[in-house]
Amino acid sequence: MKDLLKNRILLYTLIPVLAALWPIWLSTISIPATGDYWTYNKKQYIDSQKLFNQILGLDPDRLELAENGKKTQQFSYAQAVEHAAKSCGISPANYTLSSGVPMKVGGQDVQSADVTLKKLDIGRFAKFLDTIQLRWPNLQCSQLKLTKIKGEKNSWKCNLKFKYYW
Secondary structure (H helix, E strand, O other): OHHHHHOHHHHHHHHHHHHHHHHHHHHHHHHHHHHHHHHHHHHHHHHHHHHHHHHHHHOOHHHHHHHHOOOOOOOOHHHHHHHHHHHHOOOHHHEEEEEOOOEEEOOEEEEEEEEEEEEEOHHHHHHHHHHHHHHOOOEEEEEEEEEEOOOOOOOEEEEEEEEEEO
């Protein structure tokens, strides 16, 4: 290897060849690939804008929540569970809610609640959990228990324990 580096004729020919190949590589490979990448990203941006508008059409309150920052409406388990259940098509007769008293834990206010969902399919349960946690990011599901109802196909009883931090 040292002999190759000491060979001046090789260096005098290799460096100009590499210098000549670099613009060729730029014009044939690198710049067209960048153009394709730009076109792909522009299409992704337009598609995501359509999706954002669709989400805002389904839940326009999200924009207000984001704009207000910490000035959001007061959290209430009753309202949160009712909103999520209604959007998932769960009737009020098929869920029960029992919320605890707000407490301070480690300098942070925490309120817990138990929610029981009766006679619903797995898809509806997953949509309920996703909806309530998307709407309230400080709400965490600390415990989850699914019990299959015997004799019925895809019918479950779901016990959830939530904690809300603020």
